Amino acid sequence: MKPIEADKTILARRAKIVAALREILPGEGVIEPEAGRRPYESDGLTAYRTLPMVVVLPETVAHVQKVLAYCHENNVKVVARGAGTSLSGGALPLEDGVLISMMKFSKVKEIDFANRFAVVEPGVTNLAITRAVEAQGFYYAPDPSSQIACSIGGNVAENSGGVHCLKYGLTTNNVLGCELVLMTGEIVRLGGSHLDQAGYDLLALVTGSEGMLGVVTEVTVRILRAPESARALLVAFNSSEAAGACVASIIGAGIIPGGMEMMDRPAIHAAEDFVHAGYPRDAEALLIIELDGPPVEVDHLVGLVEAIAKAHGAAHCKISNSDAERLTFWAGRKAAFPAVGRLSPDYFCMDGTIPRKELPKVLAGMRELSEKHGLRVANVFHAGDGNLHPLILYDANKPGELARAEEFGADILRLCVKHGGVLTGEHGVGVEKRDLMPEMFSEIDLAQQIRVKCAFDAKQLLNPGKVFPVLHRCAELGQMHVHGGKLAFPDIPRF
Template identity: 55%
Template sequence: MEQSNSVQIDRSRQSTLAEALRQVMPAHCVLAQEEDTRPYECDGLAAYRQLPMVVCLPESETQIIAVMEICRRLQIPIVPRGAGTGLSGGAMPIADGLVLSTAKLNKIIRVDAYARTAVVQPGVRNLAISDAAAGLGLYYAPDPSSQIACTIGGNVAENSGGVHCLKYGLTVHNVLRARVVTMEGEVIELGGDALDAPGLDLLAVLIGSEGMLGVVTEVTVRLIPKPQLARVIMASFDDVVKGGNAVANVIAAGIIPAGLEMMDKTSSRMVEPFVHAGYDVDAEAILLCESDGTAEEVAEEIARMSAVLEQAGATAIAVSQTEAERLRFWSGRKNAFPAAGRISPDYYCMDGTIPRKRLAEVLIGITKMEEKYGLRCANVFHAGDGNLHPLILFDANQEGEFHRAEAFGAEILELCVAVGGTITGEHGVGIEKINSMCVQFSREEMNAFWDVKKAFDPFMLLNPDKAIPTLHRCAEYGRMHVSKGRLAFPELPRF
């Protein structure tokens, strides 16, 4: 399903860069042969690929500073990369650029039980932080589905979330400090160990910036105590609209579950044979609602949520009785993406966010789009915070299906914007949603984004052509895709 227009690599430029890099780091940390660079040609959005010119894997902050100086001098674009699990093409290489992987910076520097923090390098895996803190009764709350593989540096770049972000927040709510190397080679520290830091909150600007502002070399994360008990409700509904309304009802009742997820019948049926989670495969939709805390708190909240779900029309309610059963309920949700391969040769995972009260409306809209594009869609949602992950199922071997899937995904994002939401929740913009940025943001807002980018990276070398579209690109997209009869930027010249 490769859709790249692969650009030829300038071999002379490649040789110059590789040789310069070998002067500042061990030779085994510089990859220039095709067989070595091929694994870096894409991230989790494998439909778009480009062979990188050179890949480097620095082993220290000092080496990263040297890399920045070399690329600045040679005017080489840099694409920072974590574990490559991102789903928006944010780590896709540039033909005349360098992929800078932080995989070798993978040390947990310290875990502080009193401050409840961990200081880690960017290549540390998300789950490894919780493993290191487990003996102290602490853990790191953000838990994206890829947490066994994704790294904290990538989480910072994308502002990753997970099934428990409703109660415990996204990456931006759980990172206290970041040490960053700018394109000018300057080392800056954003945030701090205290609850607040003086000056502008540039840490929040960095988190979610998709590697466009600097290269993270160290992160301080907040740890929280492991709850004494956690139990999860699996509620079945005979109608997806009832399930969507139930989500809003739970929050409206003043309950903030530890996790609140929704899966439609297509998702449940593709997952159940894969992990045997115990899902109700006859239900049109299921909700997974988790409560954690003391035994008394959990018992009370489970009872309150059950009452709300029953009133919302749940046809069946099952509550986990053991920790093993709780983990089994969650295993299906965590494995939804790989399970899609059981029923479809390919899938296209979208990511948008909407107000919770519009969830049922958007589900109905997606159903109509299935008919319009002739493709199935399995819906998996971080329902509690309105973060949608529709999985558009297609076969890349069938001519035109991938392009129909792209158009289907773009229309879902437009619907998200139309109901008051946004085009991404946690996957980022990358290259996947760059045209959709033109739908959501005005010319003035786009100019403000570019001003922030230029303030951090005046050379415009960090992850260029990602996340923020040019106004000319928006004008071009507006001609191809007219929204409500009006071009996005009609005053710009037409090519």
């Protein structure tokens, strides 16, 4: 087929798909003009951009069913999207696919304080759940740094965590049930309003599946009583290794803080310049350690943690004496990612997890990699559970720096795996890490995971091109290569 004829065929098929979607979603439910589609071209990993073929904004479960059923019948790829705060390219659209935005699903449908759960739609923001229940003394525990914007549907897709996940768990530990629409348009309900159920734990399978198994239309979350009291320690060290050793000793002593975060010198300075939280500028590493519970218990644990910190050579230790002061300690950490944007035109926020005892070795290894690649790195991470968030600083306007930043990030993740860690703690694999999956999984491991994908989505139309570096076709043993993680996805047909 000649190029001009091929273009005409592509445009005709695109027009047919758009017309069919307008029948399902009349009015403003279908976005076709390029200017309207442009805001959806990337998620938080802005180095990768692809303009979707068309964007749809369903308002009801029936809308979602009809869109997916049509796409399934006509072999049209689909990517579901929440608020777009993902940092792994998980919500990156396809030029030959439909992007379903779920942000009109924004209702808190039910709150049951007696049984400690809330039923919400996937477009409800993380922080909005806490706001809906806090007047009665409850809250929703997972608190990603983007909690003011990120949606609960996206949290389920990526199994998001946050600064308090050490004690209270990730999304998977705080979701009781969900409603899921499969690619065929069928509705599946998993879990419920109770803590456990008989049979296979498919809810845990869906949580963290990165939108590859179905589209979530409702989530039942666990809400917790707010702690009676909470106090935080701001502890500075002259080296990251000393801070890392302190973290290991606190956990080794059987103390599980509500949150335990660490920042290195570049991140400390950026956060302090941005928020003015009172961070000591002469510190090489800073720990923020929060203890919560009954006041007597909290005061006792604060004393124990202070003693452990001093035993590890803490150069500075400040303890909050009011809730306002505690929140000030956290303000810089919560704003660390945007604050680092003051240091460099661009940055990659990486996400890997290691055993806590390996923290000093991995930090030393990252310094060596920084010199090797000629790029700076600022470290902000959940120290308590070993979830690292190195921020690689680069300038995309300088030739070759983006490629060097990508390779630097890949080397950091290889370093994590080498020291017994994993490729992701909470951001997901998406596009960013898909070519690194063989670093952690064998071909047999990956094949088993793909079989799960096939059981839910036999045609592989939901969020294709993510997670797996090589996809096995569901109907045969042949292979379809997905490679590169590059900007335009050259391996995926486009319109």
